Amino acid sequence: MRRDIAELFELDPALTHLNHGAFGAVPRSVREAQDRARVRIERAPMRAFRDELPAQLAEAREAAARFLGLPPHSTALVRNVTEAVAVVAQGLGIGPGDEVVVSNHGYLTAGWSVEARGARLRTAVFALDAEPDDAVAAFAQSVTDRTRLVVVDQITSPTALVLPVAAVAAAVAPVPVLVDAAHVPGSLPGLDVESLGVAFWAGNLHKWAYAPRAAAALWAAPQHRESLRPLVTSWSHGLPYPERFDLQGTVDHSACLGIPDGLTAWEQLGGWVQVERNAELLQHGARLVRTALGTPDPLGGIPSAHCLRLVALPEGVATTTESAEALWQRLYAAGFVVPPVAFGGRGYLRLAAAPYNDEDDYARLAAALPALLEG
Numbered sequence: 001m002r003r004d005i006a007e008l009f010e011l012d013p014a015l016t017h018l019n020h021g022a023f024g025a026v027p028r029s030v031r032e033a034q035d036r037a038r039v040r041i042e043r044a045p046m047r048a049f050r051d052e053l054p055a056q057l058a059e060a061r062e063a064a065a066r067f068l069g070l071p072p073h074s075t076a077l078v079r080n081v082t083e084a085v086a087v088v089a090q091g092l093g094i095g096p097g098d099e100v101v102v103s104n105h106g107y108l109t110a111g112w113s114v115e116a117r118g119a120r121l122r123t124a125v126f127a128l129d130a131e132p133d134d135a136v137a138a139f140a141q142s143v144t145d146r147t148r149l150v151v152v153d154q155i156t157s158p159t160a161l162v163l164p165v166a167a168v169a170a171a172v173a174p175v176p177v178l179v180d181a182a183h184v185p186g187s188l189p190g191l192d193v194e195s196l197g198v199a200f201w202a203g204n205l206h207k208w209a210y211a212p213r214a215a216a217a218l219w220a221a222p223q224h225r226e227s228l229r230p231l232v233t234s235w236s237h238g239l240p241y242p243e244r245f246d247l248q249g250t251v252d253h254s255a256c257l258g259i260p261d262g263l264t265a266w267e268q269l270g271g272w273v274q275v276e277r278n279a280e281l282l283q284h285g286a287r288l289v290r291t292a293l294g295t296p297d298p299l300g301g302i303p304s305a306h307c308l309r310l311v312a313l314p315e316g317v318a319t320t321t322e323s324a325e326a327l328w329q330r331l332y333a334a335g336f337v338v339p340p341v342a343f344g345g346r347g348y349l350r351l352a353a354a355p356y357n358d359e360d361d362y363a364r365l366a367a368a369l370p371a372l373l374e375g
Contacts, residue, residue, distance in 0.1 A: 076242035084202030105156035129300030160308035211262030282353035285362030292366035318347030
């Protein structure tokens with residue numbers, strides 16, 4: 001662990017943290033800013049909710065939009081991408097008899113929120129080593145005359161692939177596309193949401209953009225904005241989009257108030273230069289672990305993310321959800337925070353690289369793995 005950078009966070013130094021993608025890690029300065037925001041609210045709650053929070057949340061929303069290269073009036077604040085999926089499903093009126101297309105590389109909770117509304121999921125299936133055209137074809141072939149929405153991950157959570165979102169949107173048109181971009185803000189350079197040809201895009205700011213947890217952005221194309229409502233309506237009645245998402249009753253708004261501080265931390269940690277450094281470190285670390293295990297690179301034509309990467313485990317290891325969970329427990333007991341992933345009948349480790357990581361983190365994991373796998 002890079003001790004100079006690690007001191008800016010509050011991570012347990014007894015653990016080797018290689019799983020930033022799961023929940024992020026809030027820098028100390030951002031946590032302190034969030035604490036100050038809570039104190040300001042508690043000093044005069046009536047003043048805060050009536051007079052101060054509307055302007056402060058608008059400032060945070062506009063900061064998020066600028067960071068993402070989006071117009072402020074196009075971008076709402078939500079707690080996470082899972083909430084965004086539910087908001088979109090509600091706005092489209094998805095219900096019994098409708099179908100929503102997801103992929104076998106997607107995050108499960110997106111599907112759960114759709115199923116809770118009585119809709120049916122259809123899964124676009126493609127292999128980890130597929131070519132980009134294979135992924136596009138899988139989505140297109142899954143669309144039927146009942147399809148109301150296609151959900152495509154820009155960076156897949158379990159498999160760390162960067163999917164060809166624009167090509168998928170063109171292939172399934174005119175069905176609206178929602179981009180699950182949970183891992184994108186602060187990690188994927190060259191982002192141009194408005195050019196993707198999609199209807200909705202949602203990204204978490206609490207992973208790679210260092211905002212407090214429960215801070216995310218939801219962009220909607222102009223024709224869909226009026227139909228979107230927060231899941232908790234409360235004081236939002238009568239407000240236009242995106243302001244109607246700002247004040248949702250007596251929830252804790254401090255996470256969203258901390259967005260500008262998180263984006264400042266991202267810049268201070270090196271911005272896109274740090275992202276490229278993390279990508280190079282991740283490739284090196286993955287090679288170290290693959291060499292120790294004697295396994296091949298599992299990737300094919302779809303590029304891997306800058307921030308996440310899979311390493312194949314030996315045949316027969318962590319091939320099911322249950323065995324992957326057992327390996328997770330062994331790894332954590334040995335001081336390694338790194339998730340095993342069971343996908344397509346094969347087990348993998350999903351490695352991440354954050355500013356606080358260094359080569360020694362991956363070298364320690366590579367040295368310990370053979371004995372841990374035997375155990």
